[in-house]
Amino acid sequence: xxxxxxxxxxxxxxxxxxxxxxxxxxxxxxxxxxxxxxxxxxxxxxxxxxxxxxxxxxxxxxxxxxxxxxxxxxxxxxxxxxxxxxxxxxxxxxxxxxxxxxxxxxxxxxxxxxxxxxxxxxxxxxxxxxxxxxxxxxxxxxxxxxxxxxxxxxxxxxxxxxxxxxxxxxxxxxxxxxxxxxxxxxxxxxxxxxxxxxxxxxxxxxxxxxxxxxxxxxxxxxxxxxxxxxxxxxxxxxxxxxxxxxxxxxxxxxxxxxxxxxxxxxxxxxxxxxxxxxxxxxxxxxxxxxxxxxxxxxxxxxxxxxxxxxxxxxxxxxxxxxxxxxxxxxxxxxxxxxxxxxxxxxxxxxxxxxxxxxxxxxxxxxxxxxxxxxxxxxxxxxxxxxxxxxxxxxxxxxxxxxxxxxxxxxxxxxxxxxxxxxxxxxxxxxxxxxxxxxx
Amino acid sequence: xxxxxxxxxxxxxxxxxxxxxxxxxxxxxxxxxxxxxxxxxxxxxxxxxxxxxxxxxxxxxxxxxxxxxxxxxxxxxxxxxxxxxxxxxxxxxxxxxxxxxxxxxxxxxxxxxxxxxxxxxxxxxxxxxxxxxxxxxxxxxxxxxxxxxxxxxxxxxxxxxxxxxxxxxxxxxxxxxxxxxxxxxxxxxxxxxxxxxxxxxxxxxxxxxxxxxxxxxxxxxxxxxxxxxxxxxxxxxxxxxxxxxxxxxxxxxxxxxxxxxxxxxxxxxxxxxxxxxxx
Amino acid sequence: xxxxxxxxxxxxxxxxxxxxxxxxxxxxxxxxxxxxxxxxxxxxxxxxxxxxxxxxxxxxxxxxxxxxxxxxxxxxxxxxxxxxxxxxxxxxxxxxxxxxxxxxxxxxxxxxxxxxxxxxxxxxxxxxxxxxxxxxxxxxxxxxxxxxxxxxxxxxxxxxxxxxxxxxxxxxxxxxxxxxxxxxxxxxxxxxxxxxxxxxxxxxxxxxxxxxxxxxxxxxxxxxxxxxxxxxxxxxxxxxxxxxxxxxxxxxxxxxxxxxxxxxxxxxxxxxxxxxx
Numbered sequence: 001x002x003x004x005x006x007x008x009x010x011x012x013x014x015x016x017x018x019x020x021x022x023x024x025x026x027x028x029x030x031x032x033x034x035x036x037x038x039x040x041x042x043x044x045x046x047x048x049x050x051x052x053x054x055x056x057x058x059x060x061x062x063x064x065x066x067x068x069x070x071x072x073x074x075x076x077x078x079x080x081x082x083x084x085x086x087x088x089x090x091x092x093x094x095x096x097x098x099x100x101x102x103x104x105x106x107x108x109x110x111x112x113x114x115x116x117x118x119x120x121x122x123x124x125x126x127x128x129x130x131x132x133x134x135x136x137x138x139x140x141x142x143x144x145x146x147x148x149x150x151x152x153x154x155x156x157x158x159x160x161x162x163x164x165x166x167x168x169x170x171x172x173x174x175x176x177x178x179x180x181x182x183x184x185x186x187x188x189x190x191x192x193x194x195x196x197x198x199x200x201x202x203x204x205x206x207x208x209x210x211x212x213x214x215x216x217x218x219x220x221x222x223x224x225x226x227x228x229x230x231x232x233x234x235x236x237x238x239x240x241x242x243x244x245x246x247x248x249x250x251x252x253x254x255x256x257x258x259x260x261x262x263x264x265x266x267x268x269x270x271x272x273x274x275x276x277x278x279x280x281x282x283x284x285x286x287x288x289x290x291x292x293x294x295x296x297x298x299x300x301x302x303x304x305x306x307x308x309x310x311x312x313x314x315x316x317x318x319x320x321x322x323x324x325x326x327x328x329x330x331x332x333x334x335x336x337x338x339x340x341x342x343x344x345x346x347x348x349x350x351x352x353x354x355x356x357x358x359x360x361x362x363x364x365x366x367x368x369x370x371x372x373x374x375x376x377x378x379x380x381x382x383x384x385x386x387x388x389x390x391x392x393x394x395x396x397x398x399x400x401x402x403x404x405x406x407x408x409x410x411x412x413x414x415x416x417x418x419x420x421x422x423x424x425x426x427x428x429x430x431x432x433x434x435x436x437x438x439x
Numbered sequence: 440x441x442x443x444x445x446x447x448x449x450x451x452x453x454x455x456x457x458x459x460x461x462x463x464x465x466x467x468x469x470x471x472x473x474x475x476x477x478x479x480x481x482x483x484x485x486x487x488x489x490x491x492x493x494x495x496x497x498x499x500x501x502x503x504x505x506x507x508x509x510x511x512x513x514x515x516x517x518x519x520x521x522x523x524x525x526x527x528x529x530x531x532x533x534x535x536x537x538x539x540x541x542x543x544x545x546x547x548x549x550x551x552x553x554x555x556x557x558x559x560x561x562x563x564x565x566x567x568x569x570x571x572x573x574x575x576x577x578x579x580x581x582x583x584x585x586x587x588x589x590x591x592x593x594x595x596x597x598x599x600x601x602x603x604x605x606x607x608x609x610x611x612x613x614x615x616x617x618x619x620x621x622x623x624x625x626x627x628x629x630x631x632x633x634x635x636x637x638x639x640x641x642x643x644x645x646x647x648x649x650x651x652x653x654x655x656x657x658x659x660x661x662x663x664x665x666x667x668x669x670x671x672x673x674x675x676x677x678x679x680x681x682x683x684x685x686x687x688x689x690x691x692x693x694x695x696x697x698x699x700x701x702x703x704x705x706x707x708x709x710x711x712x713x714x715x716x717x718x
Numbered sequence: 719x720x721x722x723x724x725x726x727x728x729x730x731x732x733x734x735x736x737x738x739x740x741x742x743x744x745x746x747x748x749x750x751x752x753x754x755x756x757x758x759x760x761x762x763x764x765x766x767x768x769x770x771x772x773x774x775x776x777x778x779x780x781x782x783x784x785x786x787x788x789x790x791x792x793x794x795x796x797x798x799x800x801x802x803x804x805x806x807x808x809x810x811x812x813x814x815x816x817x818x819x820x821x822x823x824x825x826x827x828x829x830x831x832x833x834x835x836x837x838x839x840x841x842x843x844x845x846x847x848x849x850x851x852x853x854x855x856x857x858x859x860x861x862x863x864x865x866x867x868x869x870x871x872x873x874x875x876x877x878x879x880x881x882x883x884x885x886x887x888x889x890x891x892x893x894x895x896x897x898x899x900x901x902x903x904x905x906x907x908x909x910x911x912x913x914x915x916x917x918x919x920x921x922x923x924x925x926x927x928x929x930x931x932x933x934x935x936x937x938x939x940x941x942x943x944x945x946x947x948x949x950x951x952x953x954x955x956x957x958x959x960x961x962x963x964x965x966x967x968x969x970x971x972x973x974x975x976x977x978x979x980x981x982x983x984x985x986x987x988x989x990x991x992x993x994x995x
Contacts, residue, residue, distance in 0.1 A: 037949065040779030077938045080949045085682045089933035092471050093850040109685065113472050207577050208551075208663050261556055261577030402684040405663070413667035418579050431491065438686045439470070442814030442901070443826070446807040446872060453867035454833050457844025464843065471843070517738075520731045527732065533979065534739040537746055540974035542926045542944050545967035549745045560748075592742065597919070604915045608881075624727065638877055645834065646870070653837050656928070677839045687843065694840035701835035709831075 024073050029341040030097035032077040032087070033058060048355035052291065054284055057359055065348050072341045084401070087329070091115050096329035098342045102149065104140025104323040104392055105400035111143045112398060112439075117328045119346070120147030122339075126347045136390040137364035140323040143395045149327035150346045152353065153361035155283040156308065156321045156386045157215045163303035165277050169193040179310045183248055186312055190257035193277050201257045203276035206415055208263040210408025212280065213249065216309075217411045218320040220245035222391065225315030232396045233436045237407070238429035246414050246421050248312070253415040260416065274299025280309070283383075286360030290378045306379050308386050321390035323364070362387050399435050406431045458698075465691035471681075474688075482692035492693060494668050495676040496700070498583065502654050502672060503704075505587035506594075507647045513591070514598025514643065519632070521599070522606045532603070539596035543656035550589040551576070551661055576662050579669040586657050586670055593657075594650070598643045605639035606632070641712035645705050652701045673697045753777070753964035760960045776965035786969075788939055789946035794973075795858060796931075796942060797924040800865045804920045805913055807866060812875025812909075813901050817887065827876065833869040838929060846933055856937040865924055871916050878912040879905065914981050925974055943970050 038055040045051055046067045051060040066074045077097060079086050084106065090096045102110070110116045120130070130138050130147055137151035161177050169192055171178045180186035190201035205212025221228050226241035236242065252258050259270050264281075271279035272292065279285075286306055293304035311317050326346060349356070350365070357363035357374060362384075368374050369387055393400060407428055414424035465482055469475045486492050517535055521528045538546070553560040554575040562572035575585040613631050622630070633640070655674040658664055664671030664679075673693060681690030752760065754772040780786055814820075815827050845864050846855075854860045882905060890900045931942045941949065947966045 040782045043782070075938065077936075078949050080932070080945070086932060086936055088471050088682065089846060090936045092846060093855045093936075094853075095855060095936060113470065115472065207665065208661065210663060210665070261574040263551075263555075266555055399684060402679065405679070405683070409663070409665050409668065412665060416577065416666060418667040418669075434489075435684055435686075438468075438684065438689065439475075442810045442818060443820075446811035446867075447826070447830075449807065449863070449867045450830060450833060450869065452848075453845060453864045454836060454841060454869075457841035457848065458836055460844030460847065461840045517735065520735050527736075531735055531739050533975075534742055534746075536978055537971075537975055538742060539922065540971040540978065541749075541967055542970060543928070544944075544948055545749070545963070545971070548963060548967075549749055552748075553745060560744075592745070595742075600918065601915060604911045607911065638881070642874065642877065645873075649834055653839075674837065674839055681839075681843070691840070691843070694837060697837050698835060698840050701837065702832055705835050 026071055026073040027335075027337045027341050028073045028075060029099070029338065029345060030075045030077060031062065031099045031345065032079055032083065032097040033101040034079055034081050034083050035101070036081075037078045048352065048358075052287055052358070054359050057355055061349070061352060061355060064352075065345055068348070069341075069344060072344070074345075082401075091329060094331070094333075096331055098331075098334065098338060099326050099328055099345060101152070102325050102327045103401070104151075104325060105404075107141065107148050107325065107327065108143050108395050108398050108400075110327070110329075111146070111148055115330055116148050117330050118146040119149050119328060122343055123147065123150060123346065123350075126343065126350075128347070128350050132365050132367065134362065134364060134366050134369060134387050136321050136362075136387065136392060137323055139395070140321075140392045141325050149325040150350060151364035152324040152326060152349065152356055153283075153359075153364055154321050154323040154387070154390055155361045156319050156383075156390055157219065157280060157282055158286070158383060158386075159307050159309055160271065160279045160281060160285060160289055161305040161307065162271065162274060162277055162300040163305050164300055165197050165199065165274065165303075166193070166305075167303070169196040169277065171277075177305050177307065179307060180312060181310065182314075183312050187251070187255070187257075190252070190255070194257065197277070199275055199277065200259050201277045202252070202280060203259045203262065203267040203270040203278065204280040205262060205264050205267050206253070206258070206412050207261045207266075210405050210412060212264070212267075212408070213411035213415060214404045214408035215320060216249060216280065217242075217245055217407060218393075219309050220248060220313065222318045222320055223311055223313040223315050228393060229397045232398065233433065235403075235429055235432040235436065237432065238425050242429075243421060243425055244313070246411060246425055249411060249415050250417070250421050254417065272299075283360040283362065286379055286383075287358060288360075304379075306383055308383055308389070317385075317389050319386055319390050321386065321392055323392070324361070362390075397436075398439070403432050403435055406435070461691045461694060464688055465695050467688040468686075470685040470687050478688065482689050483696075485689065486692055486696065491668060491671070492673075492676055495671045495673045496696075498668075498670060499652060499654060499672045499674075499697075499700075502583060502587060502590075503648060503651045505584065506590050506651045507644065509587075509591055510594060510598050510647050510651075511640070511643050513595055515602050515640070517595070517599045518602030518606055519628075522603055532599070535599055536596035538593050541593070543593075544660065546589060546593045547657055547660035550585070550592075554585055577666055579666055582662055582666060582670045586654075586661060589657055589661070590651070590654070594647075598647065601639060601643050601646075602636065605636040609635040637712070641709065644708055644712070648705055648708060649701055652697065652704070673700075749964050749967055752961055753968050755961045757961040776962045777969065779962060780965055780969050785938065785941070785946065786943075789941050789943040790973075792858075792861075792935075792940060793925055793943040796861045797921050799858065799862045800924040801917050801920045803862065803866045804868065804871045805917055808871030808875045808916060809906060809909065809913070810901075811872045812877075812879045813905065815872070815876040816879035817901075830869045830872055833867075834873060842930065842933070845930070849934060855934050856940045860934045861931055861940075861942070864930060865920070865927070868920075868923075871920065874912060874916050875909065878909050882908055918978060918981050921977060922974060 035058050036055040038059055042051050042056040042059040044063070045056075045060040046063045048057050048060040048064060051057045062074060062076055082103070083101075087096065087100060107116070123129070128150070130142065133141070133151055134154060136154040140154065141147055141149050141151045159179070163172060163177060166172050166177050171189060171193060178189065180189050193199070193201045204216070218228055221241050224241040224244065226239060227236050230236045253260065259267060259276055262270060267279055268281065268285070270276045289304055289306070292298045293300050293302060295301065308319055326349065328342060353363050353365055354368050354371070354373060357368060358377065363369055363374060369384065374380060375384070410419070410424040410428040410431070413419040414421045419427070464474070466477055466479060467474045468478050521532050556562045556572040556574045556577070561575060565572040573581060575581045609632060613635070614627060617627050617631060653674050654672040655678065658670040658672060659675055659678070662670045664675055674697065677690045677693045677697070680686045680693065751768075753776055754774070756773055756775065815823065849855050849860050886904060887900055890904050895904070926944055927942070928944055928948070931945045935941055935945065947970055
């Protein structure tokens with residue numbers, strides 16, 4: 001035993017002394033984020049313009065900030081998606097980082113327990129005011145009149161289209177995909193697509209990850225002009241609009257117009273292999289799929305288009321959006337210098353939000369959306385209407401994250417036929433209201 | 440007493456005290472950042488009326504029934520077959536143990552790739568035979584079975600190793616004596632081997648009951664508790680209500696119920712096996 | 719021992735077990751193959767795994783990743799410390815419960831046994847609050863100490879000590895050995911098979927433990943390999959680099975397989991030694 005232990009111990013010691021050799025007196029800025037780690041590919045890149053994808057761009061941006069601010073020691077914490085469990089543990093142990101990525105939909109929860117520092121006044125000193133934000137970004141980051149963070153982006157669910165298959169199905173006119181304008185057109189076009197290509201019209205998430213069905217359900221409810229939530233204690237799922245939305249989703253599944261039983265990765269793979277006409281997924285795939293469409297062996301070579309989820313019901317033109325933000329957890333022991341370092345990073349990010357918007361997300365600033373630089377990015381013209389019609393849930397709705405899970409699970413059960421639509425709707429309503437009344 | 444003290448201190452500090460804190464939480468309403476109010480037995484009453492929770496209790500029990508006996512029996516059979524000092528046996532032992540070293544993240548990822556109907560290994564095989572691929576994780580009737588199969592694949596190494604360790608303790612002369620008496624193979628198994636390792640059988644059962652009642656990672660990563668709540672176990676329920684929904688009191692109450700459930704089953708099992716032993 | 723009929727029985731066993739092992743092996747081999755493939759190629763077609771080109775790039779990426787060596791070190795320290803601690807504490811307690819007479823012994827043992835049934839979820843909040851109260855999160859102590867309270871080891875060792883005939887103690891006592899000496903010098907060596915089993919079990923628990931390290935070690939330098947690797951996994955835009963994930967799996971699993979192989983020898987040798995007497 002000792003024979004093994006000795007070299008092992010020496011190895012451990014070497015690593016230990018190696019890792020704490022250099023001392024560092026600089027101000028420490030701890031940035032905690034999701035979006036994954038990609039040190040191997042982008043770890044040394046300091047120019048975000050050369051990076052792509054969420055992970056690559058954020059990594060390069062932080063690297064750039066690091067190199068431009070040598071007086072700050074930037075510690076980058078990458079967390080397991082979405083990282084809120086870890087953040088909760090940190091907050092409970094008084095060890096929260098300086099800046100954290102947070103979805104607009106969960107900010108109200110943290111705000112209600114006074115765990116975040118409102119950033120409005122601080123940002124104003126840098127000349128960053130809510131009037132600069134797009135309407136959706138502003139709505140996402142503002143709770144009870146207070147600006148709780150710096151919005152990074154707004155994102156939405158989109159239809160990513162394989163134009164080559166659409167062409168084969170006779171669904172392209174003048175280079176534009178023909179998309180349905182109501183439920184009947186949807187069924188007709190999906191049938192036509194299936195008949196001519198032998199492939200399902202949609203690839204979408206229906207298993208394991210419940211975010212997909214949840215987003216579709218919210219969108220279809222909103223498209224009928226319905227409120228998704230009536231007030232802070234009551235959901236509005238159990239309503240004619242809710243039932244109609246879910247029944248439509250069920251019909252699409254039952255008629256085989258969608259891939260069954262696929263999770264996030266599965267639905268994407270189906271689309272990448274050219275086995276479905278449309279993949280229903282968020283803005284973050286725009287950059288990646290556009291890049292794929294330039295590879296000759298791609299099934300959608302020179303044949304990629306992307307559109308907002310089409311308006312299928314007779315209501316206002318609208319789409320459900322969420323967004324990412326930088327927030328600052330409350331910490332009374334945070335020094336002036338650390339505060340200043342954090343502010344410097346926020347200013348840096350606001351100035352470079354264009355780089356972040358290259359992911360496919362919508363920039364949080366009106367100025368960038370209006371810029372030629374952004375508009376000349378691929379496909380942006382086709383989807384920019386989202387910045388006008390995109391709406392997050394009202395900020396009085398708390399516990400949005402777990403509710404999304406409940407809604408998605410019940411919706412998925414109804415889609416696959418495991419549960420009748422009416423039962424799924426009433427279970428969805430009951431379970432959600434229970435959560436809304438639990439605090 | 441001195442020998443037991445160090446452990447007992449830790450036992451009290453790290454297990455009993457936190458447990459007591461958890462029990463206290465179960466009578467409250469609150470989140471991770473503080474208790475809001477005492478609500479008495481309300482959480483328990485709510486749980487017993489919550490169809491989602493009740494389903495998770497059944498799911499958990501069903502999973503235990505699916506896995507514990509199969510793991511125990513398969514582990515024992517493997518150990519019996521591999522309890523020899525040949526190279527073949529050593530390699531086989533290594534193979535059956537190897538999957539146990541993988542973390543749950545990886546195990547579930549592999550099995551998802553095997554089980555998904557389009558493009559998964561199972562789907563490819565089904566198509567090769569001209570059959571309609573079964574949606575193992577998407578079908579309510581198959582999902583829990585699939586998770587159980589995954590778990591058995593992952594965990595078979597542990598009972599095997601425990602049984603192997605026990606088998607090596609069985610005195611060789613017993614077998615030699617039996618061989619002289621021309622005892623049959625099955626007679627040796629039932630008259631010598633099984634009685635000699637009965638303690639270990641009880642041990643393996645207790646360990647497996649405890650482990651499998653705490654099922655969590657596999658459904659979380661493979662199905663998120665779906666489809667239609669058919670694979671959500673109690674621990675996933677606790678996790679979701681405590682950490683995602685911020686209902687700490689409710690989650691704590693569910694955790695106490697799980698504790699009671701495991702304690703009950705383990706006690707019954709232990710009783711039965713010790714009664715057998717004394718007979 | 720082997721009679722003629724048992725030879726056929728033996729071959730049947732060999733065939734059945736080997737076939738089962740083959741089935742066990744398929745997913746493992748798949749992991750290995752996938753880990754040698756470029757993730758992008760796998761994304762568009764998993765079947766490409768069966769044809770070249772293969773690459774070691776995924777492994778290079780892991781090792782090139784910022785902190786993998788730190789995480790590996792953390793996991794090693796935590797798992798070894800926990801294993802050593804559990805072995806020591808459990809042996810002491812097991813001896814105490816099986817050999818010493820003190821008031822309330824049996825009641826205490828039953829309480830400890832009941833502790834086996836406590837699920838981690840029932841105590842994790844309390845533990846977290848305790849370590850918060852003394853500001854001990856993000857330390858090796860916080861990572862190791864909760865694991866030491868697991869009653870499984872005590873249960874196993876007590877059972878094991880009970881199985882050792884009392885005559886051995888008595889003979890030693892007649893020779894004038896002290897109680898501690900009997901424990902340390904005479905009984906403990908007899909429990910090596912149990913120690914090996916318990917050691918493997920504990921090491922694996924510690925190595926694969928996910929939940930407690932996730933909430934306790936939130937400082938990036940204190941992450942264990944399991945948590946650290948998990949933290950790098952989700953990256954939606956690039957849609958899970960499958961090859962990379964699999965390489966991580968091999969990378970994290972390999973040290974443990976090695977440990978098993980080493981310990982397996984120890985079990986066999988210890989038993990062979992005991993049987994030789």
